[in-house]
Amino acid sequence: MAERPEGSAAEGDNRPKLSLHVPEPKFRPGDTVDFSHINVPEAGSMARPDETCDPSEMRDMAFGLVRVLGEDNQAHGAWNPKLDPDTLRKMLGHMAMTRAFDERMFRGQRQGKTSFYMKCTGEEATSVSASMALAADDMVFPSYRQQGILIQRGYPMIEMINQIYSNKGDKLKGRQLPIMYSSREHSFFTISGNLATQTPQAVGWAMASAMKGDSRIAATWVGEGSTAEGDFHSACTFATVYNAPVILNIINNQWAISSFSGFAGAERTTFAARALGYGLAGFRVDGNDALACYAAERWAANRARANAGPTLIEFFTYRAEGHSTSDDPTGYRSAQERTEWPLGDPVTRLKDHLIAIGEWDEDRQEKMDLEAAEHVKKVTKEAEANGILGHGLHHPFRTMFEDVFEELPWHLKEQSKQAIREREIKFPGGLDQ
Ligand SMILES: Cc1ncc(C[n+]2csc(CCOP(=O)(O)OP(=O)(O)O)c2C)c(N)n1
Ligand SMILES: [Mg+2]
Numbered sequence: 001m002a003e004r005p006e007g008s009a010a011e012g013d014n015r016p017k018l019s020l021h022v023p024e025p026k027f028r029p030g031d032t033v034d035f036s037h038i039n040v041p042e043a044g045s046m047a048r049p050d051e052t053c054d055p056s057e058m059r060d061m062a063f064g065l066v067r068v069l070g071e072d073n074q075a076h077g078a079w080n081p082k083l084d085p086d087t088l089r090k091m092l093g094h095m096a097m098t099r100a101f102d103e104r105m106f107r108g109q110r111q112g113k114t115s116f117y118m119k120c121t122g123e124e125a126t127s128v129s130a131s132m133a134l135a136a137d138d139m140v141f142p143s144y145r146q147q148g149i150l151i152q153r154g155y156p157m158i159e160m161i162n163q164i165y166s167n168k169g170d171k172l173k174g175r176q177l178p179i180m181y182s183s184r185e186h187s188f189f190t191i192s193g194n195l196a197t198q199t200p201q202a203v204g205w206a207m208a209s210a211m212k213g214d215s216r217i218a219a220t221w222v223g224e225g226s227t228a229e230g231d232f233h234s235a236c237t238f239a240t241v242y243n244a245p246v247i248l249n250i251i252n253n254q255w256a257i258s259s260f261s262g263f264a265g266a267e268r269t270t271f272a273a274r275a276l277g278y279g280l281a282g283f284r285v286d287g288n289d290a291l292a293c294y295a296a297e298r299w300a301a302n303r304a305r306a307n308a309g310p311t312l313i314e315f316f317t318y319r320a321e322g323h324s325t326s327d328d329p330t331g332y333r334s335a336q337e338r339t340e341w342p343l344g345d346p347v348t349r350l351k352d353h354l355i356a357i358g359e360w361d362e363d364r365q366e367k368m369d370l371e372a373a374e375h376v377k378k379v380t381k382e383a384e385a386n387g388i389l390g391h392g393l394h395h396p397f398r399t400m401f402e403d404v405f406e407e408l409p410w411h412l413k414e415q416s417k418q419a420i421r422e423r424e425i426k427f428p429g430g431l432d433q
Helices: 055-063 085-110 124-132 147-152 157-165 198-211 230-242 274-278 290-305 336-340 346-356 362-384 397-401 410-426
Strands: 139-141 218-223 246-252 281-286 311-316
Touching: 055 274, 055 281, 085 124, 085 147, 085 157, 085 290, 085 346, 085 362, 124 147, 124 218, 124 246, 124 290, 124 346, 139 198, 147 157, 157 362, 198 218, 198 230, 198 246, 218 290, 230 246, 230 274, 246 290, 274 281, 274 311, 281 290, 290 311, 290 346, 397 410
Parallel strands: 139 218, 218 246, 246 311, 281 311
Antiparallel strands: none
């Protein structure tokens, strides 16, 4: 028999065949959910290293979980931020308001008042508490699920709704997808639909702040799915190389639309462990524990302010609702996940803590929730006077061509005329042009 040529993979080759691993989520619709594989350490069990420590001193923390609120609803351990009851009630209030806002805007989309909305249910602490730990003029570069920051920073709610309705009050003139807010006055960088672009932008801004001798730091929020983007890795490299005063917050809510976190690497290691390869300080936090979220962000902010370097924080949480109003999670994940999720609900946990320390009760909570819902309803009505989707009260059509060139070039003038003519045919005399 002729010899098989050296190096060929001819038929009958008995060398092991190569194969790929394609991640598959543990639970699909209808499956019984068992989260017992998730390690939930005791609240207060993690040590709190010095804010200026060398990243090598905290390697293990990339695989742990900083938790403050225990099963007994008390605050435990070195990470307890020891906030006074008024501050805790404020935190709870911002989270309740964020939830009420989400509820109303979601319904508004179902009623056809806007084309699109995204809730952050179950993740409120990762924006509200983290934002409270920063200075009001620290520059934030969020993703689309951090509406809690704007609520915490006191951004007028009517501006948010005007933007969502793309109406004539929308400061962004209907040029952004609903919920992609922007506010220079609130140090809130324009949200981009192109995932992870905000991460190198945050690092660049932080570098510029340091180069100018400013004292403001930057913080960015990015979904765990989005950390698979190259931009995130460039951001980590620049952050570590130049010791940029920046905080990289990864919101690991387990899902990226219908792709579970395994597709971004969660089966292999934690997202906090990304920090190790770059020599960044990094650790994992219970993202449904409002006190842990606050303490973690404050630790990182103090570190950045002390010129001790950037920090990568993984907030371990769960996206309790669909990705957006365009999504239906019952098609790809088990409905039991939400109820079985071992870290509970951030609003309930903070409320229970306040009750446990004698600073709150269920009646007051009910009143707070009601007032939040009433407030959102009132502001929604005000915003509706500026128009809702498809009712013509948007910015004049011609403005679509403005604000890019100081002097509109001839070809855009032509296009503008043509577009307005077509519009006039479609809606004769009916619209402000
Ligand atoms: C560069 C880029 N790729 C893909 C998309 C489409 N997309 C929008 S949101 C999303 C999921 C992101 O998931 P994750 O980063 O985990 O954030 P989450 O929605 O869970 O907050 C995808 C794939 C996009 N907007 N931009
Ligand atoms: Mg996600």
